[in-house]
Amino acid sequence: MTTAPPVLDVDALLDDPGTRIIVCCGSGGVGKTTTAAALGVRAAERGRDAVVLTVDPARRLAQSMGLSELDNNPRRIEVGGDGELHAMMLDMKRTFDEIVEAHSDPERARQILANPFYQSLSSSLSGTQEYMAMEKLGQLHRSGAWDLIIVDTPPSRNALDFLDAPERMGRFLDGRFMKILAAPAKSGGRLGVKVISAGFGMFTGVINKVLGVQLLRDVQTFVAAFDTMFGGFRERAEKTYRLLQTPGTAFLVVAAPEPDALREASYFVERLAQEGMPLAGLVVNRVHECEPSLSAARAQAAAENLEERGEHPLTSALLRMHTDRMQLAAREERLRARFTSAHPNVPVTAVPAQAEDVHDLEGLRRVGEDLSLGAAPAEPAA
Amino acid sequence: MVDQVSARDTDWDGVRLHVVTGKGGTGKTTVAAALALALAAGGRKVLLVEVEGRQGIAQLFDVPPLPYEERRVAVAPDGGDVYALAVDTEEALVEYLEMFYNLKRAGKAMSKLGVVDFVTTIAPGLRDVILTGKTSEAVRRRRKDGAFVYDAVVMDAPPTGRITKFLNVNDEVSGLAKVGPIRNHADTVMKVVRSPETAVHFVTLLEEMPVQETMDGIHDLGQVGLPVGGVFVNMEHAPLLPPEDLAAAALGELDTGEIVQGVKAAGLEGDAAEIAGVLAAEGTEHARRTALQAREKERLETVEQPRYALPLLPDGMDLAGLHELARALREQGAA
Numbered sequence: 001m002t003t004a005p006p007v008l009d010v011d012a013l014l015d016d017p018g019t020r021i022i023v024c025c026g027s028g029g030v031g032k033t034t035t036a037a038a039l040g041v042r043a044a045e046r047g048r049d050a051v052v053l054t055v056d057p058a059r060r061l062a063q064s065m066g067l068s069e070l071d072n073n074p075r076r077i078e079v080g081g082d083g084e085l086h087a088m089m090l091d092m093k094r095t096f097d098e099i100v101e102a103h104s105d106p107e108r109a110r111q112i113l114a115n116p117f118y119q120s121l122s123s124s125l126s127g128t129q130e131y132m133a134m135e136k137l138g139q140l141h142r143s144g145a146w147d148l149i150i151v152d153t154p155p156s157r158n159a160l161d162f163l164d165a166p167e168r169m170g171r172f173l174d175g176r177f178m179k180i181l182a183a184p185a186k187s188g189g190r191l192g193v194k195v196i197s198a199g200f201g202m203f204t205g206v207i208n209k210v211l212g213v214q215l216l217r218d219v220q221t222f223v224a225a226f227d228t229m230f231g232g233f234r235e236r237a238e239k240t241y242r243l244l245q246t247p248g249t250a251f252l253v254v255a256a257p258e259p260d261a262l263r264e265a266s267y268f269v270e271r272l273a274q275e276g277m278p279l280a281g282l283v284v285n286r287v288h289e290c291e292p293s294l295s296a297a298r299a300q301a302a303a304e305n306l307e308e309r310g311e312h313p314l315t316s317a318l319l320r321m322h323t324d325r326m327q328l329a330a331r332e333e334r335l336r337a338r339f340t341s342a343h344p345n346v347p348v349t350a351v352p353a354q355a356e357d358v359h360d361l362e363g364l365r366r367v368g369e370d371l372s373l374g375a376a377p378a379e380p381a382a
Numbered sequence: 383m384v385d386q387v388s389a390r391d392t393d394w395d396g397v398r399l400h401v402v403t404g405k406g407g408t409g410k411t412t413v414a415a416a417l418a419l420a421l422a423a424g425g426r427k428v429l430l431v432e433v434e435g436r437q438g439i440a441q442l443f444d445v446p447p448l449p450y451e452e453r454r455v456a457v458a459p460d461g462g463d464v465y466a467l468a469v470d471t472e473e474a475l476v477e478y479l480e481m482f483y484n485l486k487r488a489g490k491a492m493s494k495l496g497v498v499d500f501v502t503t504i505a506p507g508l509r510d511v512i513l514t515g516k517t518s519e520a521v522r523r524r525r526k527d528g529a530f531v532y533d534a535v536v537m538d539a540p541p542t543g544r545i546t547k548f549l550n551v552n553d554e555v556s557g558l559a560k561v562g563p564i565r566n567h568a569d570t571v572m573k574v575v576r577s578p579e580t581a582v583h584f585v586t587l588l589e590e591m592p593v594q595e596t597m598d599g600i601h602d603l604g605q606v607g608l609p610v611g612g613v614f615v616n617m618e619h620a621p622l623l624p625p626e627d628l629a630a631a632a633l634g635e636l637d638t639g640e641i642v643q644g645v646k647a648a649g650l651e652g653d654a655a656e657i658a659g660v661l662a663a664e665g666t667e668h669a670r671r672t673a674l675q676a677r678e679k680e681r682l683e684t685v686e687q688p689r690y691a692l693p694l695l696p697d698g699m700d701l702a703g704l705h706e707l708a709r710a711l712r713e714q715g716a717a
């Protein structure tokens with residue numbers, strides 16, 4: 001029997017003026033985006049000026065917040081209450097273009113934007129999305145226009161990509177590979193190449209073979225034009241990374257009561273601790289709660305009793321249904337207990353499974369209420 | 383039905399690459415594994431490929447994490463074998479370099495210089511070319527006697543939102559490489575993916591978002607001329623009440639007086655009214671979910687692709703459950 005985890009007090013988190021950034025992370029399909037939106041609605045109703053940054057292109061979410069669609073600019077959403085809510089959807093290409101335009105002269109910006117390698121880089125899904133989510137988060141924070149930013153992390157193949165990709169991209173942009181690629185263009189060709197190292201000939205040979213001459217040339221042109229911006233990129237990425245380590249940030253790990261999702265949640269909790277990033281707690285979505293007044297075993301016995309006598313078919317069907325549900329609840333409870341025994345100090349809140357999808361602000365409000373009700377798990381039925 | 387199974391007259395005769403996609407949380411890995419088991423039944427050899435580095439296959443089959451190596455993970459009924467491979471992008475890239483360019487040592491040097499980082503995480507599309515390339519190599523691979531090494535390859539692919547981009551590697555690299563080795567490699571991969579030997583299957587739940595993503599995904603694949611396979615409806619809840627009770631429950635109008643009587647007759651101690659209230663509320667929730675399922679099922683009717691139903695396994699997923707799903711797939715002609 002494990003002890004119950006501490007309860008995650010979502011309202012206290014939202015009400016604390018010191019909470020400036022909430023990052024919702026977790027594996028795909030666990031309800032991250034809905035959680036982020038519900039937190040935004042609740043925060044605004046409780047007086048915060050909040051902005052929700054989502055990367056999930058689900059049109060339904062925009063609709064549920066009363067917008068026909070979301071774009072790269074924060075849109076105001078009418079929620080009532082003392083605060084304000086804005087929401088936006090990350091357009092990674094637009095964000096990347098804006099950075100290029102803001103940090104180089106018009107001629108150079110034009111060159112970069114027209115480069116085929118840049119065009120692929122800025123619209124590809126691997127890495128760039130995570131990087132641009134970090135950039136946007138940094139921008140929103142620097143603008144000072146909101147006192148609470150809620151981020152829904154990209155639907156990565158692996159929940160940890162969100163933390164790794166920016167660093168990888170930074171490492172690449174200022175890494176040796178880029179320097180070597182940039183070298184011939186800067187030093188005027190072969191002469192410069194020879195100076196760098198004896199092994200370089202072999203190296204460019206390999207690159208040429210594998211990537212092809214044309215791609216290599218595009219990359220080199222891109223690097224030459226982009227050169228002056230590298231430092232800035234690296235610096236901003238590091239700043240945002242450090243921002244995520246400050247006490248004003250709260251990570252919420254979102255999961256469903258399923259083995260895979262909770263395993264990912266576990267990894268994420270460990271990783272956040274390693275990186276010194278502040279974890280606020282775990283949100284378990286779509287939970288079936290144990291019903292204390294009637295255990296699975298008693299419901300099953302009662303259903304069998306009625307079935308044997310052929311009486312009250314509706315009640316016996318309902319009792320069977322209840323039996324299944326309590327068994328499911330017990331299984332989910334075991335999975336949650338496993339998480340808690342590995343991470344006994346991580347506060348938890350749970351959102352009960354809904355019969356229907358969240359459709360509108362009303363639905364988001366309900367999720368927000370459930371989030372704030374806390375998570376004391378019922379005692380498993382004996 | 384049974385005859386169909388023994389004759390192996392399936393909906394996908396001639397398909398050797400089964401790509402399985404689905405929205406996150408729909409059970410795509412489970413369905414891919416069950417399909418691999420179903421295809422292997424009766425003495426065939428099937429490779430199950432994982433491309434997203436989550437080790438979901440190892441978890442499902444209850445084996446240690448898979449290395450970058452084809453390993454047998456399960457035996458199918460009547461002597462078939464399921465092999466599994468977790469493709470590691472970096473290792474696949476190094477292998478690709480060795481295979482096509484004989485660049486064994488260069489791989490290590492490139493790794494140090496950040497070239498591997500470049501290809502696997504930064505350069506758009508290259509990562510996908512490496513992953514689909516490894517998979518299509520397994521599809522084409524032949525033994526010395528000329529027969530294919532694997533009768534079928536099942537790929538646990540990226541989620542629906544990314545699948546078209548992932549498979550349409552030609553398009554992805556076209557901005558990067560109009561000619562050259564990457565382009566040639568992409569062309570070879572594309573030949574396999576576009577051929578009638580490939581089918582892209584969609585896993586969905588009977589819920590609004592997964593169904594919408596499935597329909598969007600089928601549309602997108604069709605637009606770029608990629609072969610759409612079947613729709614696998616996973617974890618369908620069976621209606622547990624007779625139709626007239628379901629209708630009443632959906633409206634919140636179950637006869638609570640009758641339920642209280644039933645609870646008392648069943649000999650349950652405690653507050654019969656309270657228990658009846660809990661049961662009625664659960665009945666209403668069940669009826670609403672059933673109605674939602676029916677609505678989503680109706681939307682799926684507009685899709686022409688063959689549909690397969692996989693039951694919700696009450697005890698969670700394990701190897702026995704996988705075999706049960708594999709049997710269901712065979713009975714319905716999916717394998």
